[in-house]
Amino acid sequence: MSALLPLPRLPLTALAVAALLGAAAGVWPGAGIASAQGTAPTTQPSRLPTAPAQSRGTAEQASVDGVVEAVRQTVLAAQVPGAVVALQVKAGDRVKAGQLLLRLDARAAEQTAAAGAAQVRAARAAQDAATREFERQKQLFDKAYISQAALDRAEAQYKTAQAEAAAQLASAGAARTQSDFYLVRAPYDGVIAEVGVVLGDMAMPGKPLVTVYDPTALRVSAAVPQTLAAKLPADAKVQAELAGAAARITPVRTQLLPTVDPATHSQTLRLDLPPGTTAVPGQFARAWLPVAGSGDARVLVPAQAVVRRAELTAVYVAGADGKPLLRQVRLGRTEGAQVEVLSGLTAGEQVVLDPQAAARIR
Template identity: 50%
Template sequence: MNKRHSIRWRWLLLAACGAAIAVQVQAEALATRVLVPTQRYDELVSDAVVESTRQTEIAAQVPGRVTALYVKAGDRVGAGQPLVTVDQRAADQQLAAVRAQAAAAQADLDVARRELERTQTLFARKYVSQAALDRAQARYRAAAAISTSRLAQTRAAAVEPTLHSISAPYAAIVARVDVELGSMAMPGTPLVTVLDPNALRAVATVPQSRVALLQMRSPARIELPDLPEPDRWQTASSVTILPLADPQSDSIKIRLALPPSTSNGIRPGMFARAHFPIGAPHPRLMVPLSAVVRRTEVDAVYVVADDGSATLRQVRLGETSADQVEVLAGLSFGERIALEPLAAAKR
């Protein structure tokens, strides 16, 4: 073998060794997991709807025409922020009239007091009779009662103008505006509906015969199918079973409080599913959703052998729980799967 062939063989050997090292590094870099039993409860799934625990229909307390409308549906408002103003000119005039009557009553009271003082002085000097003193005292008491009544009416009339300016009772989102600028507001007629976006719950309807099976020692989960991950799954912070049953459907409503959410995707009226744990926990084979390969109607995972080779194997999947899915057939405990299907496919 000449020198040129010797150099060529050396390069081929080095390339082969480099390829082997690359394959070994790739094999070592492949993320895998050994399947172990996961203790989980069976679940009772029930349809639910999201609602706000604090939703208020704000109505007018006095009649009048809407003169100002400060909000629209979807606006965020703070506690005490003005929402609607109703024409208060009539209330202002009524307040002015009552205040004038109170001032007149106070003037009459002052005259009655001075007259009573003069009458008492004259009675002490025997210049007037007892009857004159009694009349002066009676007039003073009547004037005092009228003055007290007028002052009470003034305080009541002073409250009415404040009822024409309608404010938010708490920090909320405006859900609906039921009036237009210039329309007539009547007592009891809803003007604006507000709700607290941080106080939400899901209300599920469960057959009365299944309520006794619910396992309340484990937290219930709420699925919001219309939201993407990770907001799709929420854990109920509390569960309340209402004491009354619907006689027509023989069902009971259960309230599941949603944790305070920083996402704007959860809204009252959304469809949800409540997942209640039932029975006793038993071992299940769970794999991450990211490890599952979906091809048309086939679900599969890459199974990694002891020598590092990866083989695609078809599996039958069950229920999904957050980022995990149950494998009903195709895998066994103790086997190793690849967590990154794309990396395993390149082996």
């Protein structure tokens, strides 16, 4: 029986120790590392800053869309046919009352007016001759050199010449007036809104040539539904809001037309703007009506919580498990750092103030 030789003592490295401990525990080295690499760590939703959607009481104002109109806006048209031979204004020019805007070819009318003036001069010469003859006949009659019949004939000739002179004068005046129709002038101080012709165009009676409006007299015209018009108080303090304006405008006069449009079932509301208001006809506007109890409570959220992606407008709402949920909303007006939510959110819900951080959480 041979004796057992003792095994040499080898130094235990850290890997060997780990292998021995893992064998005792039933786990081999590398198993835990492979497991960690094969399974993604679960990210727990961190606590994101949130704010509640606030309720701003009952909405006591209703808004309707409108448009800026000129109280005085005139479309100038030709009264006689003729070619446009002079065009002295363009769109956007400021003009004075009586200023010449364009001129039509009036050569035929000018010749007619000249002929009328010549006929007036001839009629006046005949009237002067008849007047002198009548005076001589009167002197002869006073000396009993002529009969009453001769005097009557001289008086008749005098009155005939006088009537013919008056007729020729009226005819010449009509010819001059006709020639003035070939000149288109500004009816009042204003701004040229549109020029509908160019040099050489043929103007016909009733054809629009130039549109001019008075910039000192503007108003907002809005179509108010009958349901809102019925709730308007008699002394309603209506306000106007212009596109791009920082503040609302209090009109100097408010008028609700009594007629109702049968197609839209709405009434026209006119708000006269104060003089000096910077606006142009056709500009978008909004009329704010103080209608008590016109709607539900308004919901406001911080503007920084709104997410805009292409055509999507949404906010992240904190769910029951703390995870943010993207919810589409429809927005209204912006009031300072807050924006009104018309639909998609109720008051009291928590919205995430950092949408970018919420988007990274799955």
